Amino acid sequence: xANADTVVILDFETTGxxxxxxxxxxxxxxxxxxxxxxxxxxxxxxxxxxxxxxxxENFTGINNAMLKDAxxxxxxxxxxxxxxxxxxxxAHNASFDKRFLDAELQRISRSYSGKFTCSMLLARRIFQxxxxxxxxxxxxxxxxxxxxxxxxxxxxxxMTAKVWLAMLEDIQQGYNLHSIxxxxxxxxxxxxxxxxxxxxxxxx
DNA sequence: TGCCAGGCCCTCTTTAGGGCCTT
Numbered sequence: 001x002a003n004a005d006t007v008v009i010l011d012f013e014t015t016g017x018x019x020x021x022x023x024x025x026x027x028x029x030x031x032x033x034x035x036x037x038x039x040x041x042x043x044x045x046x047x048x049x050x051x052x053x054x055x056x057e058n059f060t061g062i063n064n065a066m067l068k069d070a071x072x073x074x075x076x077x078x079x080x081x082x083x084x085x086x087x088x089x090x091a092h093n094a095s096f097d098k099r100f101l102d103a104e105l106q107r108i109s110r111s112y113s114g115k116f117t118c119s120m121l122l123a124r125r126i127f128q129x130x131x132x133x134x135x136x137x138x139x140x141x142x143x144x145x146x147x148x149x150x151x152x153x154x155x156x157x158x159m160t161a162k163v164w165l166a167m168l169e170d171i172q173q174g175y176n177l178h179s180i181x182x183x184x185x186x187x188x189x190x191x192x193x194x195x196x197x198x199x200x201x202x203x204x
Numbered sequence: 205t206g207c208c209a210g211g212c213c214c215t216c217t218t219t220a221g222g223g224c225c226t227t
Binding site: 011012013014015016017018019020021023026055056059060091092093094095096097099100118120121124132133134135151192193 | 208209210211212213224225226227
């Protein structure tokens with residue numbers, strides 16, 4: 001089974017798009033993938049210390065009443081830092097989740113040593129004929145069974161994991177590789193789409 | 205008060221602009 005080593009696939013719900021402009025995390029969801037199987041899960045709401053907008057309430061289904069009784073970000077992020085440990089990390093449009101992970105961990109003086117890679121950048125290269133590379137579209141494109149609500153952290157992390165494993169399987173079978181190391185995935189995401197076929201064809 | 209992200213990636217490009225993704 002293609003495994004790309006052991007990874008934590010994560011997804012944040014947040015108050016907005018930019019931690020640099022004061023936005024905070026409101027929910028974190030993640031799955032630990034080992035040998036192509038889900039071996040662990042993490043999901044918690046967290047109180048960002050500010051009211052969330054009506055847009056975010058509608059977008060996520062998370063409302064101010066739910067967050068009022070949630071533990072503060074600082075408390076949840078300590079537990080999440082323990083969960084991710086030193087594993088490599090994956091997210092759909094990872095630059096977004098990485099910004100929030102880094103910002104929230106910096107507030108509690110925690111860090112991580114794993115490397116981040118992006119399932120969206122991988123999908124743009126492996127599923128070049130998909131209609132687009134939104135998570136929901138890729139779930140449909142890969143005929144992934146889905147029963148839940150998008151824009152909740154754990155569900156999106158679970159769906160990202162399924163798309164991620166489908167991509168690894170596609171690469172492994174398409175190029176007859178024994179395994180797909182994380183380093184190869186990183187290399188693919190940094191290779192222009194038109195050159196990915198050559199990269200994989202020449203991979204030992 | 206008014207403004208409001210940022211990285212990737214394509215192209216009618218590189219002395220730039222705009223769409224795609226994430227909330």
